[in-house]
Amino acid sequence: MTDTDRFGGRDIARIAVFAALLIALSVMGPIPGPVGVPITAQTLGVMLAGAVLGWRNGAASVLVVLALAAIGLPILSGGKGGLGVFVGPTAGYLIGWVAGAAVVGLIAHSGRRFTAWRVAVANVVGGILVVYAFGVPVQSLVMGLPLAETLLSSTLFLVGDVLKVVVATLLTVVIHRAYPVAFAPRGALAARH
Amino acid sequence: MISLYRPGRSPLHRLPAEAKLIGMAVLALVVSLWPHTPVTAVGTLLGVLALFALGGFGPREWGRQLWALRWIVVFMAGTQLLFLGPQPALVNTVRVVSVVLLAGVLTLTTRSEDMLDVVERALRPLAHFGVDPWRVAFTLSLTIALVPVIADFGRRVREAQRARGVRLGVRAVVPLLVMSLRHADDVADALSARGIA
Amino acid sequence: MSEIIELAGVGVTAGETPILRDVSVRLDARRIAVIGANGSGKSTFARLLNGLVAPSAGRVHVHGMDVARQARQVRERVGFVFTNPDAQILMPTPAEDLALSLKGSGLSRREVAERVREELARHGLAAHAHQPAYSLSGGQKQLLALVSVLIRAPRLIVADEPTTLLDLGNARRMADLLIDGIDAQAVIATHDLELAARCDVALRFEGGRLVEVGEPGAVIARYRAEFAAR
Amino acid sequence: MSEIIELAGVGVTAGETPILRDVSVRLDARRIAVIGANGSGKSTFARLLNGLVAPSAGRVHVHGMDVARQARQVRERVGFVFTNPDAQILMPTPAEDLALSLKGSGLSRREVAERVREELARHGLAAHAHQPAYSLSGGQKQLLALVSVLIRAPRLIVADEPTTLLDLGNARRMADLLIDGIDAQAVIATHDLELAARCDVALRFEGGRLVEVGEPGAVIARYRAEFAAR
Numbered sequence: 001m002t003d004t005d006r007f008g009g010r011d012i013a014r015i016a017v018f019a020a021l022l023i024a025l026s027v028m029g030p031i032p033g034p035v036g037v038p039i040t041a042q043t044l045g046v047m048l049a050g051a052v053l054g055w056r057n058g059a060a061s062v063l064v065v066l067a068l069a070a071i072g073l074p075i076l077s078g079g080k081g082g083l084g085v086f087v088g089p090t091a092g093y094l095i096g097w098v099a100g101a102a103v104v105g106l107i108a109h110s111g112r113r114f115t116a117w118r119v120a121v122a123n124v125v126g127g128i129l130v131v132y133a134f135g136v137p138v139q140s141l142v143m144g145l146p147l148a149e150t151l152l153s154s155t156l157f158l159v160g161d162v163l164k165v166v167v168a169t170l171l172t173v174v175i176h177r178a179y180p181v182a183f184a185p186r187g188a189l190a191a192r193h
Numbered sequence: 194m195i196s197l198y199r200p201g202r203s204p205l206h207r208l209p210a211e212a213k214l215i216g217m218a219v220l221a222l223v224v225s226l227w228p229h230t231p232v233t234a235v236g237t238l239l240g241v242l243a244l245f246a247l248g249g250f251g252p253r254e255w256g257r258q259l260w261a262l263r264w265i266v267v268f269m270a271g272t273q274l275l276f277l278g279p280q281p282a283l284v285n286t287v288r289v290v291s292v293v294l295l296a297g298v299l300t301l302t303t304r305s306e307d308m309l310d311v312v313e314r315a316l317r318p319l320a321h322f323g324v325d326p327w328r329v330a331f332t333l334s335l336t337i338a339l340v341p342v343i344a345d346f347g348r349r350v351r352e353a354q355r356a357r358g359v360r361l362g363v364r365a366v367v368p369l370l371v372m373s374l375r376h377a378d379d380v381a382d383a384l385s386a387r388g389i390a
Numbered sequence: 391m392s393e394i395i396e397l398a399g400v401g402v403t404a405g406e407t408p409i410l411r412d413v414s415v416r417l418d419a420r421r422i423a424v425i426g427a428n429g430s431g432k433s434t435f436a437r438l439l440n441g442l443v444a445p446s447a448g449r450v451h452v453h454g455m456d457v458a459r460q461a462r463q464v465r466e467r468v469g470f471v472f473t474n475p476d477a478q479i480l481m482p483t484p485a486e487d488l489a490l491s492l493k494g495s496g497l498s499r500r501e502v503a504e505r506v507r508e509e510l511a512r513h514g515l516a517a518h519a520h521q522p523a524y525s526l527s528g529g530q531k532q533l534l535a536l537v538s539v540l541i542r543a544p545r546l547i548v549a550d551e552p553t554t555l556l557d558l559g560n561a562r563r564m565a566d567l568l569i570d571g572i573d574a575q576a577v578i579a580t581h582d583l584e585l586a587a588r589c590d591v592a593l594r595f596e597g598g599r600l601v602e603v604g605e606p607g608a609v610i611a612r613y614r615a616e617f618a619a620r
Numbered sequence: 621m622s623e624i625i626e627l628a629g630v631g632v633t634a635g636e637t638p639i640l641r642d643v644s645v646r647l648d649a650r651r652i653a654v655i656g657a658n659g660s661g662k663s664t665f666a667r668l669l670n671g672l673v674a675p676s677a678g679r680v681h682v683h684g685m686d687v688a689r690q691a692r693q694v695r696e697r698v699g700f701v702f703t704n705p706d707a708q709i710l711m712p713t714p715a716e717d718l719a720l721s722l723k724g725s726g727l728s729r730r731e732v733a734e735r736v737r738e739e740l741a742r743h744g745l746a747a748h749a750h751q752p753a754y755s756l757s758g759g760q761k762q763l764l765a766l767v768s769v770l771i772r773a774p775r776l777i778v779a780d781e782p783t784t785l786l787d788l789g790n791a792r793r794m795a796d797l798l799i800d801g802i803d804a805q806a807v808i809a810t811h812d813l814e815l816a817a818r819c820d821v822a823l824r825f826e827g828g829r830l831v832e833v834g835e836p837g838a839v840i841a842r843y844r845a846e847f848a849a850r
């Protein structure tokens with residue numbers, strides 16, 4: 001294990017700050033969805049985490065949020081938290097957030113130049129497909145409802161999630177313009193270090 | 194930050210966090226895999242409520258916890274009634290609610306700090322793979338310390354909009370993020386200056 | 391409209407704790423300094439003037455308008471400059487940020503761009519119009535924050551610690567601008583006593599009370615004396 | 621070990637742009653002020669002393685150690701106090717934050733708790749030990765940030781604008797602590813010329829160059845005169 005493979009101070013700071021940001025965003029509260037799963041601004045945060053921080057730190061910051069929820073802090077949408085959410089029907093989506101942020105980061109940061117369309121693709125694949133790929137089967141399993149029916153019911157989120165992809169993409173592009181330093185690859189960041 | 198933990202001196206409160214976690218995992222597994230009939234399902238729910246009572250939580254807390262699950266209950270009962278019929282609907286809904294409530298008891302009776310210690314201990318075997326348990330625990334604490342700072346950034350961005358008479362809507366995330374990321378760089382400097390990472 | 395700021399029996403509480411108590415004052419000076427110890431209530435007083443903080447008791451009138459009831463008009467007439475320009479600069483670049491201030495002014499896109507160019511040039515920021523705002527120097531950011539307020543031609547400018555972190559030169563430039571360079575009335579909450587001394591009147595707060603209103607030289611001297619005495 | 625800070629031909633660049641140029645100086649004074657305009661290089665100089673910034677040319681020696689090569693030892697010996705205490709306070713409560721500073725000190729949990737209690741009491745923060753650090757006042761936060769450094773008993777303290785946003789009283793308390801209240805050597809980068817005047821020697825930077833080293837009174841007078849002349 002080489003030293004650069006470890007999470008350094010700069011990584012820890014970014015992971016923690018972004019996790020804190022995701023928590024702050026969740027305070028904005030959920031819109032109770034019609035199918036038992038709340039529509040949450042946190043998936044927007046998941047897309048931003050991957051797109052801005054990259055796959056490693058992005059996924060790590062989402063994981064931090066989940067860990068804090070697990071140890072009993074009421075930081076998920078609607079002030080939920082505790083171990084209950086990890087044995088409930090939405091547990092799979094939560095795990096999907098981690099993988100989703102990583103996939104968003106991988107795609108958005110691939111290629112030499114940072115382009116809007118790549119971010120959009122990243123958000124669709126990572127922010128929707130991957131999250132659902134984890135969320136739907138677990139929901140189906142926990143609820144004892146066939147996969148097809150579960151999938152059908154979760155398409156109700158699709159409108160919201162597509163909207164979130166659009167918003168996340170636009171935001172990412174503007175943030176890239178406003179603070180390009182944040183997107184620099186690891187190690188190449190620190191002009192003053 | 195406020196935790197979901199409720200201080201108390203019940204037997205459940207005094208049980209070590211690890212023991213509770215293992216116990217909960219076993220119970221949750223059993224409850225989930227057991228081929229329930231309506232009677233065993235309802236019995237399980239009553240058993241979980243008895244655990245609440247053992248932790249010193251009365252009907253008010255049951256109500257609060259159930260209320261938090263209302264969407265799950267409504268949706269599960271609804272779809273299952275539609276697709277599977279009344280008996281499976283009852284059994285499945287009660288089973289899921291029981292497991293979620295079971296986990297809730299643990300959260301109510303275990304301090305976040307104790308859970309954090311468990312996380313740190315549980316990660317120790319991973320040290321061989323380059324995971325530093327202390328760093329993980331530290332990152333979690335750091336996040337808790339940062340939440341009010343970031344929330345304050347949010348408040349300032351909102352105030353700036355009000356003062357300037359503009360509404361950015363979701364675009365307000367941009368200045369919030371820029372401030373936050375700049376703050377992350379300052380925190381990184383502090384980490385290295387204080388010899389932490 | 392008369393350029394009078396008037397508070398009558400104003401109290402502010404945060405939850406249960408009182409932050410400002412029974413503040414009554416009538417001000418018609420052009421340059422008003424607000425001084426006092428940390429936590430004495432300076433920022434809270436400043437925030438009252440454009441409704442960022444609501445009084446829990448009493449009335450705040452600014453230029454004849456009731457701040458609580460005519461919030462919109464007050465906001466249009468009163469510009470607020472925050473301590474930390476990073477919080478106030480809302481858009482990626484200086485040009486976009488100034489354009490944001492002109493939103494809703496009824497100007498065409500063209501006209502907005504023209505005004506923005508003018509203002510940036512007037513304050514020596516033209517070269518930075520399209521560069522990320524975060525990369526400006528501290529002094530330039532503080533200046534941009536002020537310009538983003540000035541461009542809306544407010545009749546009252548409220549500034550909270552506008553010279554913090556600035557060097558002698560930049561602080562002086564900022565002070566010159568606030569004292570002599572703008573047309574509007576100005577209220578300046580500050581620990582920079584050189585800046586306060588250049589105002590027409592000074593208010594001193596202590597523990598949430600307005601304890602003194604008067605000629606800046608005298609108010610500052612007593613403030614200094616109090617600390618020296620301890 | 622000798623308490624000497626020595627820079628020889630030090631240059632710092634950010635990417636291509638030079639930030640500090642050819643700085644050479646040998647300092648053995650106990651209290652060292654660093655003054656100069658915004659962007660002149662004060663913070664960069666301060667950061668060099670504990671390796672937060674690496675020189676692109678030349679050598680930095682602190683108390684006989686090469687900062688580039690003995691980074692670890694230097695960090696142990698040199699404490700750094702940042703302008704913004706929010707960035708420096710890393711744990712949810714003051715007690716936890718101070719305990720963090722003692723990590724790796726070899727003390728037992730008990731002993732750490734004891735030391736933390738002592739230090740909090742000594743600086744009048746005992747009542748706030750377990751309240752969220754975030755809810756402290758600005759002055760208390762700045763103090764806590766300093767204490768979190770002092771508790772590691774560094775031999776050199778580097779402080780970047782430690783009195784910003786503090787009122788007369790708090791600024792004086794902070795200055796008293798830095799000038800008379802600590803054992804270690806101190807380097808203080810600041811715009812607060814009253815604080816600089818209390819040091820034993822002052823360095824003045826201008827455009828990335830060290831232009832003056834000398835008795836603070838004289839250095840400050842010339843700095844002021846320069847701005848007055850413009």
Ligand SMILES: Nc1ncnc2c1ncn2[C@@H]1O[C@H](COP(=O)(O)OP(=O)(O)OP(=O)(O)O)[C@@H](O)[C@H]1O
Nearest residue numbers: 404409426427428429430431432433434435758787
């Ligand atoms: N939203 C709030 N909730 C609780 N307390 C508050 C709030 N806003 C201000 N306070 C408290 O009210 C008091 C006055 O605060 P204010 O910011 O007006 O002081 P100030 O004179 O501007 O201080 P400083 O010189 O540090 O800027 C302080 O004790 C502060 O902690």
Ligand SMILES: Nc1ncnc2c1ncn2[C@@H]1O[C@H](COP(=O)(O)OP(=O)(O)OP(=O)(O)O)[C@@H](O)[C@H]1O
Nearest residue numbers: 191192528634639657658659660661662663664665
């Ligand atoms: N990481 C960086 N990348 C690019 N430029 C930088 C970086 N860090 C500092 N600079 C530039 O180097 C110069 C010196 O900065 P420094 O922070 O040392 O000045 P300072 O004297 O501390 O100023 P202030 O009084 O505003 O704190 C400035 O022009 C600054 O913009």
Ligand SMILES: O=C(O)CCCC[C@@H]1SC[C@@H]2NC(=O)N[C@@H]21
Nearest residue numbers: 038039040076077085090093157
């Ligand atoms: O807070 C929770 O308990 C988890 C909520 C999971 C919500 C999922 S994520 C994907 C889909 N899109 C939404 O807006 N909500 C669901």
Ligand SMILES: [Mg+2]
Nearest residue numbers: 432433434550
């Ligand atoms: Mg204030």
Ligand SMILES: [Mg+2]
Nearest residue numbers: 662663664780
């Ligand atoms: Mg500086």
